Amino acid sequence: AMLENITPDNGYLGDTADGRIVNPGHDMECAFFLAEEAEKSNNKEDVYIHLANITYDNATFNRVGDYAFYKSFVKTGGQVITTGATNITIGNRAFESSNVKTIDLSGVTSIGKHAFAGAKLLETADLSSAISIGNAAFKDCSALQVVTLSDSLNTLSQDVFNGCASVVALDIKNVTRIEAFALAKMSALATIDLSKVKFIFYKCLILNHK
Numbered sequence: 540a541m542l543e544n545i546t547p548d549n550g551y552l553g554d555t556a557d558g559r560i561v562n563p564g565h566d567m568e569c570a571f572f573l574a575e576e577a578e579k580s581n582n583k584e585d586v587y588i589h590l591a592n593i594t595y596d597n598a599t600f601n602r603v604g605d606y607a608f609y610k611s612f613v614k615t616g617g618q619v620i621t622t623g624a625t626n627i628t629i630g631n632r633a634f635e636s637s638n639v640k641t642i643d644l645s646g647v648t649s650i651g652k653h654a655f656a657g658a659k660l661l662e663t664a665d666l667s668s669a670i671s672i673g674n675a676a677f678k679d680c681s682a683l684q685v686v687t688l689s690d691s692l693n694t695l696s697q698d699v700f701n702g703c704a705s706v707v708a709l710d711i712k713n714v715t716r717i718e719a720f721a722l723a724k725m726s727a728l729a730t731i732d733l734s735k736v737k738f739i740f741y742k743c744l745i746l747n748h749k
Contacts (some may be wrong), residue, residue: 572646605630605651612730629654631673644669666692674718678702688712695721711736 544557552558564651574668575619609632631651634642640660644650645668652673655661663685664677670691678685679702686700690712697718700706704726711717716738722728 601626602628603630603633605632606635607633608637608639609633609635611639625668632656636660650677653678655680671697672699673697675701681705688714694718697721698723700725 542558543560543562544552545741546552549650569686585676607630608634611634623655625648627732628649629647629651631645631646632653633651634655635653636657638660639658639731640662640695641656642661642664644665644701647666648668649671650666650673651744652675654673654676655664656675656678656712657680658677658719659681659727660673661677662682664683664686666672667689672692672695674696675698677686677700679700680700681701681702681704683703684705684707686706686709688709688711694716695711695712695714695718697720698717701707701720701723702725704724706725707727707729709722709728709731711733715735717733717736736738
């Protein structure tokens with residue numbers, strides 16, 4: 540734990556106003572300093588934030604903040620459960636480069652840029668409620684195999700699934716717009732229905748679109 544105020548002899552102030560003061564910005568800075576030290580010492584197991592099992596079971600919970608679990612590390616992969624929560628927003632880079640393996644996204648309606656980019660243990664993504672998914676949200680999630688998209692999602696943003704080399708099938712449902720590199724390097728993807736997509740082939744003037 541990080542303490543904003545201590546006694547002159549480096550002791551704990553206890554349950555006092557000064558002792559209870561916490562500056563969230565300083566906590567975030569401290570976390571980044573630890574992550575930087577982990578990179579330099581190549582000692583991620585001991586220094587990185589450890590993401591094990593996190594449960595959000597309060598129906599009033601509605602947001603995972605930007606960088607909340609950025610580069611969180613645990614050997615076996617973490618699990619995040621959002622029981623009873625709906626209309627959740629996942630912030631930018633919230634789980635980027637983390638070792639999250641399982642996450643309940645069923646109540647998530649908005650996912651920020653790079654939210655899960657580089658989360659190489661993530662295996663499934665239930666995005667059936669997500670109506671907005673930011674650029675590169677799942678970029679380089681190499682273990683991702685199963686993706687379920689919402690009927691209300693109409694855009695696959697830039698780089699969103701770029702490098703998701705284990706996804707075999709993807710039902711893009713009512714998507715009408717696919718942005719640059721959204722489906723790049725998906726080497727296992729065998730088939731995809733583009734019949735509803737209107738914005739993908741820029742200035743291909745004589746293309747017979749079926």
